[in-house]
Amino acid sequence: MNLINKKVTHELFGMGSIVKHNDSIIEIHFESENKKFFFPDVFGKHLTMHDKSDANSLEKIIQKKELERKKEEWKKEEEKKLQRKNQELHLEHEKLMKNHKLHSESQMVFWCDTEEQNSSFSEWKVFSGVIKSGNNKGKPNKPIRLHQNSAVLLTAIDSSMPEKDRRILGVYMVNEDFIGKLCEDGYIPAHSEYKIQLTEQESDQMLFWKYYINEKFPQKITWNSGKYRYFENSWMAQILLDIVSLKSDPRERELAQQFFEHFCKMNQITDQELPKPNGALMRI
Template structure:
């Protein structure tokens, strides 16, 4: 915006003319002095333009600038709170999730449903996924056209980086925008390789998700990464594995 030569008025110095303009400052020549002001900050707090149209444009410029500053401040505050919360986060021993889902429902999946409580005084109310935190990984499992013996890990995702299960009231575990992946057929692996059947009763249709140990999840992701070596999904899976180990404060094992 070129405002050189524009007439202005200052509350103390009176009338003047803008004689120089840089990226963030202007020089105003008054009858008895020459002053330097921040631009556009000086409008309208100290300076008022004679040209009302240009004055309005500068005020809008100021509004946009203040809004950007406020948004940047809010973003920094949110990031600082996130870092502090992650730093003090207690890693629960069973904060990983196995989820029952049909493969056709994974396309563009942004969240998984927690379902409702099935009994007791709270029956029918949303199930609170209290153990799910940003360090939680979710393995997506499906039996395909077979029975329970054919249950397979067909996808893997991390919980959203700002998701805290204890605060969830909408029956939705938000998934991470980046770390979620539908596994190719060659990289899928049997679910029952890692769990005993008696630990997972056949109630997947009624209770869609189940918790399990962090170490077991590390083993699952490690094995999937090893299986995916040399495939198109290798890089994405390795990034997910590194992220998982980082947020769970687990030593990352080299995959050979």
């Protein structure tokens, strides 16, 4: 909108004409001197346009500017709310990390279906599934026992095979700052460093039920329902130690050893005192 030479009246300086303007500043020549004002803020408060058509056009510009200003204020307020929420979550996260007490069964074994046998290693995360009933039906399960000391064991079984032949496919520590209680989407991401995928030949030598047992029914080898279950920290250590022994490549063996040592440190396990595997398969 071109306002050059348009006549205006200021409440203090009287009549004048516009000599310059841009999106933020307007300069007006009055009888004795030129004055600069913020544009378009000065209109409607201190300055009046003589031409009614120009005044109407200017009013539209002012309304647009006001709308943009309100949007910007709303955006800033939403950003502040988000910052406050993130700060609260951060403080809660720090509190949970600081006050965490080790649970003796804070490891997870996960049943990978055919599709998940690929995706869990390409994406290095698993989905805990959804709640089947109750007020929270349809919402993701919260893996509440998982913490930075937890590992996720990936297993699978061919549909034609008995449950006792369930194989271990791989294992990973959860992400460094993962806290199951705060997990809203049900996805459990892997640690950036501590993760292992077994070859098919290695997997055939790592049977899950060699380590796992249902203490209430020690003779039963059944998974029943659900995508995952928790199990003892010492059992996971046994599995990791056997994976170290399984690796023939020096580099892979060293990485597995580092994984094992990190796990034992995080779970306050002394490897010299680690018992031998005594799962359901060892008791048949």
